[in-house]
Amino acid sequence: MVVVGAGLAGLTAARRLVAAGHSVTVLEARDRVGGRTLNHDLGDGQVVEAGGQFVGPTQHHVLALADELGIDTFPAYDEGASVYVHAGRATRYSGEIPPDLFALPDIGLTTARIARMSRQIPLHAPWEARHARRWDALTLDSWIRRTTLGRGGLDLLNAFLGSAYGATAADASLLFSLHYIAGMGAEGVPGTLDRGIGTRNGAQERRFVGGSQRLSTTVAEQLDGRVVLDCPVRAVEQDARTVTVLTDTAAWTCRRVIVAIPPALAARIRWSPLLPPEQDALFSRLAFGQLMKCEAIYDEPFWRADGLSGQGVFRAGSTVCSTFDNSPPSGSPGVLMGFLGGRQWRSWAHRPAHERRGAVLRAFAQVVGPGALRPRTYFEQDWTAEEWTRGGPTAVAAPGVLTELGAWRDRPFGRVHWAGAERADYWNGYMDGAVRSGKDTADAAIERELT
Secondary structure, three states: OEEEOOOHHHHHHHHHHHHOOOOOEEEOOOOOOOOOOOEEEEEOOEEEEOOOOOEOOOOHHHHHHHHHHOOOEEEOOOOOEEEEEEOOEEEEEOOOOOOOOOOHHHHHHHHHHHHHHHOOOOOOOHHHOOOHHHHHOOEHHHHHHHHOOOOHHHHHHHHHHHHHOOOOOOOOEHHHHHHHHHOOOEOOEOOOHHHHHOOOOOOOOEEEOOOOHHHHHHHHHHOOOOEEOOOOEEEEEEOOOOEEEEEOOOEEEEOOEEEOOOHHHHOOOEEEOOOOHHHHHHHHHOOEOOEEEEEEEEOOOHHHHHOEEEEEEEOOOOOOOEEEEOOOOOOOOEEEEEEEEOHHHHHHOOOOHHHHHHHHHHHHHHHHOHHHHOOOEEEEEEHHHOOOOOOOOOEOOOOOHHHHHHHHOOOOEOOEEEOOHHHOOOOOOOHHHHHHHHHHHHHHHHHHHHO
């Protein structure tokens, strides 16, 4: 079999196939493995993550993989106060909810309604929900505006979605958003927005020692030469018996293929025969959000001595939507990371790099003080500029997409099967979703082959 894509989904699928006794080749367009996970070298054996990094409760699949690979986790730094920035004013607070008295009623009402509605979503087929068509006709933004009095709940939800979607509530349908939140759990454990936004007991609870890309590099090593880098797939041809995968330099003929790349990129492959028009339309419309990670490195995490966690939440109008202490487990050097996603990306990504850097550091200073203005080094990772990703962290469905086309998301195309984090029902767009999708797709391909 051939697997297209050496991110976590593709590598997990390949690992599963090899364990079942199948001959496997993994074709990766990049010069590295890891997909949307990427380590940045800090020197002296230290790394920081420039892509996906957090893991938390109910993300059993990626945690089990890490355990099998001997990769430990460590707590994301969460000691001390967080900071809420609104209208230029910074306020320290504890807990997960910012201390905005005017926004709290909206937040409570919105959270309660989302919890009630998300429990009505069948995770395997959200388009079959009782109110699917009505909910899919609305954006999350328009629904919140109709059901709340102020903008507080919407502004703070957008601060979360800037990093979770790389988009805003105006970009996603209500149905997609309810499905996304419903999946922030596991079998028998309902998904909740609180788990999605939380650090302690939430999705941002822990990180991987050695960086999250280490999961992929370790699996690739175990695959022992089966991964081919710098090998973008240009075309896939199939008949009743075989599939041929064509690259710039070679062709591989096999019995089945697992395509584990973003749907929008899969739609750009030359297919013979052509993809079903409904599947092609769906893949083309599942566009990724826009996300950049901005990270400043200091000699030490000086904010900790001032009783600060490094976590900041910015209501509308800031350069970044949120910040985190991203220091390695040793605590040295100190790293402060900010998500620039959605509306912030659209406002700042096109501006000169030095101008954006200054604005980001000024936002950091609002959270941890003026010391943030003088980093030792600074770097950015713009995922929209990655040729083989084109955005992140996940594909976002606009109104109408799920009810009109969603049933085609995972439907095999002849001898071709689909995998990827954005195809997961649980933890869509997260590393856990990628690992789960890779396992499930490999098992389905094996079963098809046996029958």
